[in-house]
Amino acid sequence: MTDASPDAARKKAFILAAIFLVAVTIPISFTGPAVAIPAIGHDLGGSVTALNWIVSGFMLAIGSTVMLGGALADQYGRKRMFTLGMAAFTLVSFVIGFAPNVLVLDLMRGVQGVAGAIALSAGFAALAQEFEGPARTRALGMIGSGFGIGIAFGPIIAGLLIASFGWRAIFFATAAAGALILALGAPRLRETRDPGATRIDSLGAATFTATLVALIFAIMEGPALGFDHPLVIGLFALAGALLIAFITVEKLATRPMLDLALFTYGRFVGIQALPVAVAYSFVVPLFLLPIRFVRVEGMSELQAGLMLLPLSAPIAIVPFTAANLARFIPAGVLASGGLVLSAVGLVWLAAIAPGAAPMAFIPPLLLVGIGAGMPWGLMDDLAISVVPTERAGMATGIFGTMRVAGETVAIAVIGAVLAAFVGAGLPGTGDAIEGLALAVANGAFEDAAQLAPAVPHAVFAAAYGSAFRATMLIAAGITFAAALVTFLALVLRPGPRRRERMLEIEA
Template sequence: MTDASPDAARKKSLVLAAIFLVAVTIPISFTGPAVAIPAIGADLGGSVAALTWIVSGFMLAVGSSVMLGGALADQFGRKRMFKIGMAGFTIASLAIGFAPSVLVLDLLRGVQGVSGAIALSAGFAALAQEFEGPARTRALGLIGSGFGIGIAFGPIIAGGLIATLGWRAIFFATAAAGVFILAVGAPRLSETRDPDATRIDALGAASFTAMLVSLIFAISEGPSFGWGHPLVIGLFAAAGLLFVAFITIERLVARPMLDLSLFTYARFVGIQALPVAVAYSFVVPLFLLPIRFVRVEGMSELQAGLMLLPLSAPIAIVPFLAAHLARRIPAGLLASGGLLVSAAGIVWLAAIPPGAAPLAFMAPLALAGIGAGIPWGLMDDLAISVVPKERAGMATGIFGTMRVAGETVAVAVVGAVLAAFVAGALPAAGIGTMDELALAVASGSFEEAARMAPHLPAPAFAAAYGTAFRLTMLIAGGITFAAAVVTFVALVPRPVRRRRRGRRMLEIEA
């Protein structure tokens, strides 16, 4: 019987508040520092590649560790791994605030990302044990809102801290949040584990991490080295071989990190399409638009932040509302409908040319944000609901991996695609550094592009960027639409006609 006493309700509220704060803090930790890169570079120096890994390295560490975190939580206990993960995250955040060089900072960001992934997986799995039924749906909807708040408002929060206290304050603030979570929320978690768990799938974890690292490096370095460069080809080949190795290992081990049999269920496959769609319909614009607003449209950082509000603000509200609507409307129907709305917003955004009035962005951004916010509040609960309760750690690990790794891959892919479209749209430059020129234009550095190709007229750079942005957004919208179709087919109950005793009877497919 569920304990409905005031003390039990207070305990559950504190647990929910702690994990909500984790859901806010972890995404702030990879969107916020993106704003701090110029300040960090001015203070510590470092190459462009080293500074880029301040964000990319953290995202990669989280994406490659979330699944492992779920497996660790299943075997050693959700509460124990939550405390270990949060302790590591807090110590790493504090140490980053004192980092003497970019190299040290990058290494500590990796530690911070792995620790945060373990805490996130264990926290989500622990939450699934604390709440049941509609209460669990509402709780996970609130957590989805927290994740959205962190991603959406991380750059704004970081900008305010940088302006008042300096870039190191970002990491001191996340360390303070970690101390609060450890002091208030962690002690109130109930210790649970999977009684059937035996040992960690070390080979599976190693092969998956190496595969993801190789893939991200290949995609990230392709535009600068060239897609035919031996290093890039070798990285793609290594990623492919490691993927085959990972699948083989998971088929052979007795207790795999990833239960491949889950992919035989249409509902499970449909759920994995949700974070991929949100990555392209929300995270990708969130990363691309600040560059466009500041460097192409000529806005200030404050104006750019305000321009993003129609996209980011719905993520803080809509997921919680969607969780409540799911009590009356099938979650699959809500999620697929939201993705269609988001896809429409992205396609509309693609049609806005450089130099358009700021108001032209408001409606498409609002559509994209509202549409992405609907599945955001549903997919955590859906991910857990398709597996037995005692394997909640695996469910959250797989889903968290798809979410964070999908976002990491999406950002890398879109950056490479944008640069490729820029190269195709630019007139023949007559220089030997066409890849570098395309990267400069894709990043909005038109002044640098003009120095590299002084014979090209200035409007050519804006025109090439506009063409590339439009085509890239159309691809993102197409991926979102395809995910909406997959979600509808896999998750929405639909009538099936069968003959029984000579009569046609209408049944609802489970």
């Protein structure tokens, strides 16, 4: 029976506030450094690939450990793991502010991502213990808005900090936010754990993490080394072998980290299209556009942050609105309709050539942001609602992993695709073509000029513009396909929870 006392309500409010603050802070840790990459490169140097790992390494660490974080929280306690995760996240964020080179920064970003994943997983697990039904939908919608606030204002905050104090201030500010969460939020969490959790699926966690790391390394190193390079081919082969090993381990495990039986539910499989679509329609532009605005369009970091506002600001508002609209309009209709809007916005964005007026970006970015915001706050609840109640916990963990890991893969894939299109649009330069294409794809035209001094700057800009257009069209196609899958999976056939509610109404 639910405790409706004032004390219980206050405890729930504190728990929601603590997880909300984490939901704001973690995205800032992604969007802020994305804006800062040009400034970090100017200060510390480093190759294009090494600089890209500042964002990709953080996302990879979160994506590969978020499920493990949930398992640790179940066994050792949600409050304990949340506190440990946030303490480590805070400390590492502070240390990153003193990074002497890109290598140290990349390594510390990986540790920061692992700590953030543990805190996030434990926080979501704690939240799931406190809310159910429509209250859970509203709570998750608020958490989605928290992510949106972090994403919306992260680029602007980063731009202001870089302009005023330099790029290192981003990480000091993140550490300060973590300290605030520890001081005000963590002590008010109540300790809960899963009494049935007796051991950690360490072999499953290891094989899953290794699979994702090998895959991301292969995708990211491909543009620099060439996808026919033995190392890249070997990494892809290793990723495939590790995936088979992971599936085998999970089938044999008594208490697997990932219950493969969930994938026998067609609607649950179909709903995995939602994080894929959001990754390609929203996260990818959020990663690519700061580089374009600063390096190709010649804007400052602050201007780039402001230019991203039409894309990111709707994520701070629309998810919570969509969660309330879901009481009257089927969530599947809202989610699939939003993805169609995002796809249209991406097609519009693809048509904007380098050198266009800044105002040209605002309408398509606004359309993408509003469209992506529709499923943003509904996805987690939908992932739970399409499976039986007793599978809800595992469904949450799997979906969270798919969401973050999918974003990591999407960034790596789109980066490789952009570099490939750039390479196809450049004049032949022999063995240097991979490095030249990677430099141009990342807007580093000065580095490209050193590799190919005979090629005019205008050729680099034209190749980049053509590649950006083709890449955005591919992202739009993936988003539209995901909208169709979502509609078929969620609208045409009701899930078990929805059937239960329909039967209750008829009775």
